[in-house]
Amino acid sequence: MANTLTGLAEFIYETVDNVSNEPAGLIDAVYINGAAEQAALNQDITYDVTAVGTARNITPAATPPAFVDETTAAGTMKLTKSRSVPFYWSGDDVAKLGRSKAAIQNNKIAQALRTLRNEIEADLAALHALTSRAYAAHATTPAALFGTNFGEAAQVRKILVDNGAPMADVSLVLGTTAGAAVRTLIGPTATQGNVENGQLVNMFGMALRESGQIVTTTAVGNNTGTYAINGAHAKGATTLTIKTGTGTILAGDVITIGTDTATKYVVTTGVDNGTSIVIGAPGLKKALSGNEAIAIVGVCERNMCFSRTAIHLLARLPAQPEGGDAATDELIVQDPITGLPFRFAQYKGYHANQYEVGIAWGVKNAAPQHTALLLGN
Numbered sequence: 001m002a003n004t005l006t007g008l009a010e011f012i013y014e015t016v017d018n019v020s021n022e023p024a025g026l027i028d029a030v031y032i033n034g035a036a037e038q039a040a041l042n043q044d045i046t047y048d049v050t051a052v053g054t055a056r057n058i059t060p061a062a063t064p065p066a067f068v069d070e071t072t073a074a075g076t077m078k079l080t081k082s083r084s085v086p087f088y089w090s091g092d093d094v095a096k097l098g099r100s101k102a103a104i105q106n107n108k109i110a111q112a113l114r115t116l117r118n119e120i121e122a123d124l125a126a127l128h129a130l131t132s133r134a135y136a137a138h139a140t141t142p143a144a145l146f147g148t149n150f151g152e153a154a155q156v157r158k159i160l161v162d163n164g165a166p167m168a169d170v171s172l173v174l175g176t177t178a179g180a181a182v183r184t185l186i187g188p189t190a191t192q193g194n195v196e197n198g199q200l201v202n203m204f205g206m207a208l209r210e211s212g213q214i215v216t217t218t219a220v221g222n223n224t225g226t227y228a229i230n231g232a233h234a235k236g237a238t239t240l241t242i243k244t245g246t247g248t249i250l251a252g253d254v255i256t257i258g259t260d261t262a263t264k265y266v267v268t269t270g271v272d273n274g275t276s277i278v279i280g281a282p283g284l285k286k287a288l289s290g291n292e293a294i295a296i297v298g299v300c301e302r303n304m305c306f307s308r309t310a311i312h313l314l315a316r317l318p319a320q321p322e323g324g325d326a327a328t329d330e331l332i333v334q335d336p337i338t339g340l341p342f343r344f345a346q347y348k349g350y351h352a353n354q355y356e357v358g359i360a361w362g363v364k365n366a367a368p369q370h371t372a373l374l375l376g377n
Helices: 024-028 032-037 092-099 101-129 149-161 178-189
Strands: 030-032 047-048 075-076 083-089 134-135 172-175 199-203 207-210 239-243 252-259 260-269 276-279 294-296 300-307 309-314 329-334 341-348 353-364 373-375
Touching: 024 092, 024 101, 024 309, 024 329, 030 032, 032 309, 032 353, 075 353, 083 149, 092 101, 101 260, 101 300, 101 309, 101 373, 134 149, 149 207, 149 260, 149 300, 149 373, 172 178, 172 373, 178 199, 178 300, 178 309, 178 373, 239 252, 239 294, 239 329, 260 373
Parallel strands: 030 309, 134 373, 172 207
Antiparallel strands: 047 075, 083 353, 134 260, 172 300, 199 207, 239 276, 252 260, 252 294, 260 276, 300 373, 309 353, 329 341, 341 353
C-alpha cells in the first residue's frame, strides 16, 4: 500500500490548492448544544418538554383553589456519530514532496474539514422530514421560487408565526437554486450577509442563508389508489385515520388534504396499506369532516425555515480514554467556516505517520412546530 504522489513530486515549489467549500448555512443557523460534552456516543440526553398550560377563571374565595397537577414530558437527543478523515505520509512520500509537503498537508486538513462539515450539514438537512408544515404556491407541483418577489418567504414565515414560534432568531435556509434566485432578484445587496457561513441577506426578520446540502426529493410514498380521511378529525389532530386507497404514504411525504391545497402537512409516520398516518405538530390547521382525499406533493427542493432553538446540533471532540490514546501529537482545529472544533491527531507508525481529523455529533428537531418547509423545484 502506498500513496500515489508521482504527479505532485514533479513540483519543487509549494502547491496552492483552492479547496472547495460548499455553503453551510444550516450549521450556522441551528442551536449548538453544549450538553454533548458530558455524553457518550449513543447515550440519551434528556430535556424537558413543557406542556401547554390550561387557563381557568379567577373566582374570589376565602381560600385559594386546589393545585392542578401537571406532567412534564421528556424528550431525548444523542450523539450518533463519531467520524474522522485520515491520511498518512511515509518517509519516501516526504522525500518525494520536499518543500511542497507542508502546503499539501494543509490542503488535506482543509479537505478533511470540508468532508465532515458536509456530513453534519447533510444530517441537519435530513430533518426536513420532521417539520410541521410546508408552503408552496402551487398544489402538488412546486415551481421556481422568487421569480418576481419574496412573497414565498413571507408565507413560510407565517407558518412559524401561526404556530407560536419564537421569532427573535429565525433563518430560512435555501438550496443553491433558490439562493441563485435571491441573488438575481435583489442584486449585489444579496451579499451583504456573511457569505462564508451561507448567509445571504436579512429579510422579514429572517436570515436568508444558503446550504449545499438542502434536499431535493421526489415523493417518498406511492399513493396509487388515493387514500381518504376516515371520519371527523378535530383541529390540532396529528394522528389521521384513513380509509380506501392502496400503496404508501411514507414519513417525509408532504401532503394536501381535500380541496385545501394551500395547506401542506409533513408526514412523520407513514402507512403501507394501513389505517392511519401521523403529521407534524401542531397538527391539522382546521377540522375535517371525513372523506377528504389525500394527495402527495411531487418533486421539490425542501428549503428549511426555523427558529434557532428548534433544531439542535450536538457536537464535541471525539472522546479519549483516561490518559489519552496512542496519538503522539494532537491539535484542536477550529473550522473557519462554522467555528466547530475538530481534533487533528498524529499517530506514529512503522516508517510512516498517520493523521486524522475527527469530530462527534448528533442532530435533533426538538420543536417540530417551530420548523417549516418552503418548497421549490
